[in-house]
Amino acid sequence: MDSQQSRRLTFAGILLVFLVFALVLSWQFERLAPTVIENYVFLQLAVAATIIALFRSEVGFSTFGVFGPTIIAFAWIQVGPYWGLILITYLFVIAIAIRDLIEPLNLTTPHRVATVLLVVVFGLLVLGGVSHTQPTLPQFGYSLFFPAILTAWYGDRFVNELHDAGWVPVLERLLLTVVVISLAFTVVTYEPFMNWFARTPTAWILLVGINLYLGSVTTVRLSERLRFRNLLQKFEPNGNGWLAVLTLSVRNRDFVERYNPAQLLARLDKVVVKQLLHGLEIPTPATYAHLRSADDLDAVDSLLEDHAEFVVKPATSLGGEGILVVTGRREDGRFETSDGPLEGAEIRAHARDILEGRYEVAYESTGEAYLEALVHPAGILSETAGTGVPDVRVILLKGVPIMAMARLPTRESRGRANLHGGALAVGLDLETGHATGAFQQTRRRWLATHPDTGRPIDAIEIPDWEQVLTLASRAALTTHLGYAGVDVVFDREGPLVLEVNRRPGLGIQNATMDGLLRRLRYAEAHLEPLANEPAASRVRAGLEFARADWGGVPQ
Structure with missing residues (x-):
């Protein structure tokens, strides 16, 4: 039985169990109706959660989670949208103000979060006291305590992300969160619908089914239709664009889950x-130290004494978050860094933040950090970008190169090769390593020259291209990641593997103006003869696939 059949059977089994449950409830509903009506708000929360999930999964809205917006929608239900918005805004402003105020103190994460929470609670108590003395105000009771806690959490997270990603993406995420909360509130306060829903247990099961179905079969989000609209136009006159273009859901289900087992990811x-x-x-940058806990922070002090150049990185993070590049020592004793001049104690505090989980995907979990040698970029990519450390990202399937691009830092990306932050994605011809075009994701524009240096993009051609691909293939095979994105940088001493990514992003498709999915499907169909072949043979196979145009446009 394949994974798709297994999913269908699981889906049917769960629905069957819930359907029997719903039929029993319907049979006994007259007896249960008073309890259901008394706890009407729980059904409102269930509907709100589904609406928020729909906008995240089907539309592609990037919000601060599903659970948090649902609970904040609950606050709006309790006091109404007008006062609900005022309450959340009031607490949010308090949270970010106190978070920003205590930033210079470099508090440990537990005490920082506790301080923000305490001040937000004090603010809620003050507002509650005022509401008791002013009859025109709603009563802010205990039911709002949990939304207040979440708002404090959002405030702390907001400042962290603002520091790492800048204003635009964080404000966009905040705005979209407010939009979905408003939409969820509008639906769950529409009495005719909610009265019908509350008195129809089979509709509860329908809601479960909607979540199970859409969560398991959705392949394309509305935001992806917009993101890849130019690429789709290339394919759809002669074929099916969505058989060529890779989406987030298909990437996760068909490639990450299949080729990168969870047990491997857990330890890698x-x-x-x-x-x-x-x-x-x-070849990869030298590792100076591995920090597993606060007891290892003395390694930072030792490194500051012996080295003026190094990089501090989280062991697990997304989009380059938490990376601090130290580039030299100033005359005043401070260090030049990617975050501006910092004292040695501030660099140590940054490493401590990583250990305390500031950059972990699971917020408030602990993390690990490592200190590595600074790359001194050289070659055509460095000359074109003029700042930061540019790299080449190669997407590989079982060690076979599928697609490649160069990522060039810009002033907008603050010297980082982060496409979401404003870096430039330069498509590379897989056969030659020659640039085919450049796309800046944050501004949705194709460019012929680098926006800061003015250097022409079409002058880029990666030297010793087949050797670079072989290096990337060796790195992917070493990690046993079947689906990987390998980042190669070009130091004065030659190419180095910087990272091996387990979930490489999708922006490479706009850079190359080609669909990643069609290439992956073609490579999948031709992998078996390569099972025991070394990296060099897999690279040669990838180049042959490219010369065959990956089997043409899928119909």
């Missing part, structure tokens, strides 16, 4: 990857 963080690369003498 960036530190382990570095150890594997060093073990097989695959």
Whole structure:
């Protein structure tokens, strides 16, 4: 039985159990009706959660989660949208104000979060006291305590992300969160619908079914139709664009889950990857120290004494978050860094923040950090970008190169090769390593020259291209990641593997103006003869696939 059949059987089994439950409830509903009506708000929360999930999964809205907006919608239900918005805004402003105020103190994460929460609670108590003395105000009771806690959490997270990503993406995420809360509130306060829903247990099961179905079969989000609209126009006159273009859901289901088993991902963080690369003498920046807990922070002090250049990285993070680049020592004793001049104590505090989980995907979990040698970029990519550390990202399937691009930092990206932050994505011809075009995701524009240096994009051609692809293939095979994105940087000493990513992003498709899915499907169909072949043979196979145009446009 394949995974798709297994999913269908699981889906049917769950629905059957819930359907029987709904039929029993319907049979006994007259007896249960008073309890259901008394706890009407729980059904409102269920509907609100589904609406928010629909906008995140089907539309592609990037919000601060599903659970948090649902609970904040609950606050609006309790006091109404007008006072609900005022309450949440009031608490949110308090949270970000106190968070920003205590930033220079470099508090440990538990005490920082506790301080923000305490001040938000004090603010809620003050507002509650005022509401008791002013009859025109709604009563802000205990039911709002949990939404207040979540608002404090959002405030702390907002400042963190603002520091790492800048104003635009964070404000956009905040705005979209407010929009989905408003839409959810509008639906769950529409009495004719909610009265029908509350008195129809089979509709409760329908809601479960909607979540199960859409969560398992959705392949394309509305935001992806907009994101890849130019690319789709290329394919759809002669074929089906969505058979060519890779979406987030298809990537996760068909490639990440299939080729990168969960048990492998659980133990394969960036530190382990570095150890594997060093073990097989695959060139990669030297690792100075691995920090597992606060007891290891003395290694930072030792490094500050002996080195003026190094990089501090989280072992697990997304989009380059938490990376601090130290580029030299100033005459006043401070260090030049990617975050501006910092004292040694501030660099140590940054490492401590990583250990306390500031950049973990699971917020408030602990993290690990490592300190590595600074890359001194050289070559055509460095000359074109003029700042930061540009790299080449190669997408590989079972060690076979599928697609490649260069990522060039810009002033907008603050010197980072982060496409979401404003870096430039330069498509590379897989056969030659020559630039085919450049796309800036944050401004949705194709460029012929670098926006800061003015250097022409079409002058870019990666030297020793087949050797670069072979290096990337060796790195991917070393980690046992079947689906991977390998980042290669070009140092004065030659190419180095910077990272091996387990979930490479999708922006490479706009850079190359080609669909990643059609290439992956073609490579999948031709993988078997390569099962025991070394990296060099897999690279040659990838180049042959490219010459065959990956089987043409899918119909």
